[in-house]
Amino acid sequence: MTLTHYAFSSSYFMSFLGLIFYRKHLLSALLCLEAMMLILFISLCLWGLILASTVFSAGPMILLAFSACEASAGLALLVAMARTHGTDRLKNLSLLRC
Amino acid sequence: MHFTTMILSSSLLTVFLILTLPILGTLNPNPTKSQWAKENVKTAVKTAFFVSLIPLFIFINEGLEVIMTNWEWMNTLMFNINISLKFDLYSVVFTPVALYVTWSILEFASWYMHNDPNMNRFFKYLLIFLIAMIILVTANNMFQLFIGWEGVGIMSFLLIGWWSGRADANTAALQAVAYNRVGDIGLILAMAWMAVNLNSWEMQQLFSLTASHDLTLPLLGLVLAATGKSAQFGLHPWLPSAMEGPTPVSALLHSSTMVVAGIFLLVRLSPMMENNPLVLSICLCLGALTTVFTATCALTQNDIKKIIAFSTSSQLGLMMVTIGLNQPYLAFLHICTHAFFKAMLFLCSGSIIHSLNDEQDIGKMGGLHQLLPLTSSCLTIGSLALTGTPFLAGFFSKDAIIEALSTSYLNAWALVLTLLATSFTAIYSLRVVFFVSMGHPRFNSLSPINENNPSVMNPLKRLAWGSILAGLLITTNITPMKPLVMTMPLTLKLAALTVTITGLLTALELASLTSQQFKTKPLPTTHHFSNMLGYFPSVIHRLIPKANLVLGQLVANQTIDQTWLEKTGPKMMTSINLPLISSTSNLQQGVIKTYFLMFFFTMILAILTLV
Numbered sequence: 001m002t003l004t005h006y007a008f009s010s011s012y013f014m015s016f017l018g019l020i021f022y023r024k025h026l027l028s029a030l031l032c033l034e035a036m037m038l039i040l041f042i043s044l045c046l047w048g049l050i051l052a053s054t055v056f057s058a059g060p061m062i063l064l065a066f067s068a069c070e071a072s073a074g075l076a077l078l079v080a081m082a083r084t085h086g087t088d089r090l091k092n093l094s095l096l097r098c
Numbered sequence: 099m100h101f102t103t104m105i106l107s108s109s110l111l112t113v114f115l116i117l118t119l120p121i122l123g124t125l126n127p128n129p130t131k132s133q134w135a136k137e138n139v140k141t142a143v144k145t146a147f148f149v150s151l152i153p154l155f156i157f158i159n160e161g162l163e164v165i166m167t168n169w170e171w172m173n174t175l176m177f178n179i180n181i182s183l184k185f186d187l188y189s190v191v192f193t194p195v196a197l198y199v200t201w202s203i204l205e206f207a208s209w210y211m212h213n214d215p216n217m218n219r220f221f222k223y224l225l226i227f228l229i230a231m232i233i234l235v236t237a238n239n240m241f242q243l244f245i246g247w248e249g250v251g252i253m254s255f256l257l258i259g260w261w262s263g264r265a266d267a268n269t270a271a272l273q274a275v276a277y278n279r280v281g282d283i284g285l286i287l288a289m290a291w292m293a294v295n296l297n298s299w300e301m302q303q304l305f306s307l308t309a310s311h312d313l314t315l316p317l318l319g320l321v322l323a324a325t326g327k328s329a330q331f332g333l334h335p336w337l338p339s340a341m342e343g344p345t346p347v348s349a350l351l352h353s354s355t356m357v358v359a360g361i362f363l364l365v366r367l368s369p370m371m372e373n374n375p376l377v378l379s380i381c382l383c384l385g386a387l388t389t390v391f392t393a394t395c396a397l398t399q400n401d402i403k404k405i406i407a408f409s410t411s412s413q414l415g416l417m418m419v420t421i422g423l424n425q426p427y428l429a430f431l432h433i434c435t436h437a438f439f440k441a442m443l444f445l446c447s448g449s450i451i452h453s454l455n456d457e458q459d460i461g462k463m464g465g466l467h468q469l470l471p472l473t474s475s476c477l478t479i480g481s482l483a484l485t486g487t488p489f490l491a492g493f494f495s496k497d498a499i500i501e502a503l504s505t506s507y508l509n510a511w512a513l514v515l516t517l518l519a520t521s522f523t524a525i526y527s528l529r530v531v532f533f534v535s536m537g538h539p540r541f542n543s544l545s546p547i548n549e550n551n552p553s554v555m556n557p558l559k560r561l562a563w564g565s566i567l568a569g570l571l572i573t574t575n576i577t578p579m580k581p582l583v584m585t586m587p588l589t590l591k592l593a594a595l596t597v598t599i600t601g602l603l604t605a606l607e608l609a610s611l612t613s614q615q616f617k618t619k620p621l622p623t624t625h626h627f628s629n630m631l632g633y634f635p636s637v638i639h640r641l642i643p644k645a646n647l648v649l650g651q652l653v654a655n656q657t658i659d660q661t662w663l664e665k666t667g668p669k670m671m672t673s674i675n676l677p678l679i680s681s682t683s684n685l686q687q688g689v690i691k692t693y694f695l696m697f698f699f700t701m702i703l704a705i706l707t708l709v
Contacts, residue, residue, distance in 0.1 A: 020694040094689060
């Protein structure tokens, strides 16, 4: 595996770990999700450039559009949570549970 | 760059980063939380241990060794000093061992020092010590090694004198610094000679120029450095005095890590020593003298920590003997296995001392096998591993060393002394176990004896597993550098075992003499046989009914009641199912993180099966 492969795989994996193992704020999970999208965007761009093919040229833009949709959905959830619970801390959801 | 090389070097740099981060975290002006030590430092060392397993497994799988030269520090026309890290067999194997032992010791220290107001500073010192030790171990040039060397020396001074209100502790710390400094003169002499004559401090260049120079002077300097740091005879008194420090300090510095720095230096630079018979003989004789002298001193000590300290000194002498035999790999193997059981012995003694309300005299302990079963079992396991019981950790290294010693064409006097010291090891180990855990209690009755705290018991259990398995794991996975002599006469093969058993039996005999009284007048025994009717009624009328009754009690009480009905019968179902039930119901609370965790496991499985 080349250096590029290793760099992208490991940074994607790190962001994934950051998404899964976030502690307090839901916002940090959303940030990691954004980081994953960014890495995918860069790797799609580089993939098209390295293979010198024009077929995949539109790929990054489509990914960007979908990423924007997903980010807005995540933020809407965050805002809804902030409206009902006051913060976006995850522990607030289960405070009144025994 | 090749994939596995990148993984190995980045993992080891990650280890450095993980260990340095808590130290950098103390630079902020906000006061640290009271749980900082336990949360940040211990988890940092634990994480670093797990990360350092990756290079270990890569090394075992592929035999990959990496030398990284990172930064050019000072470069003149003729002489370069770089930051250069060498990850070969020695550092890749030693780093996980040191981190495992340190993790256990830090967890123990969070219990032992929990009502010390400066506990956070204590943990910070231990962490700085650990970083200096890893710098020493991974150094590829003498300058970096010297940085690590001085670092461990300074932290040793600060940690021995931790309870600085006590005059003995200050004296001991000063002794440690003074004796280490004398050794440092040797190291600086060697470094200066190398800078002038060999034009470099990088180890690769040093090893390639050894054939063309007479290396006696720098090698003598290195032996002096090892004598100072590893407490060989002549510069040895600082090690027993260093027991004035807290028990975690004794366990980490003065048993597993710092004192092996001198031996490690000689192991690292062993290609320079291979062809110099004078220096090898000096190492051999010095090591033999050290091991027998300190083992003799350990025979009649009364303080439990001093006995273990002298035991450490004796094992260091044994390592020096191995270097004198031109077997650096065996010395390194002994370093690794010794770290486990010696740290465990110190942790057991710390647990005992704390339970008996700071009593350190073994004459005032006793009967702890019933009261502290886990601790005394671990003490026994550690002592057995120390004496070289077959197939525990110490056996693989110690027996290999004594076999190499017996089959070599070197000094027979050194062999005799080493065998004598091996039997002494058995004697003082039995003495510790006998006075601490056997017999009747000799301490005050209101001591807080308990084994309730998992911060103490988990490190002991972990180190016990290490003491049992470490020797086997290391020898089966890593091939030695030199072929060992495998054929020898049966007496020589069993020499170590024979002298150990002899020592054990002697010690048992001597220990049982403490509870007997010599008769003032010998009794005539000739007519006793017929007087007592040939002992027939007294044996048959007492022995057989007693055996029957005991068997009945055993069957009814232990076998049926305790074993079948409680452990393996109905109660086993409850005791196994209850944790399962509670953990399952805890998992299914509906918390988002659980779902993420399952997602993570699925991803890992998918990656592992697809790649």
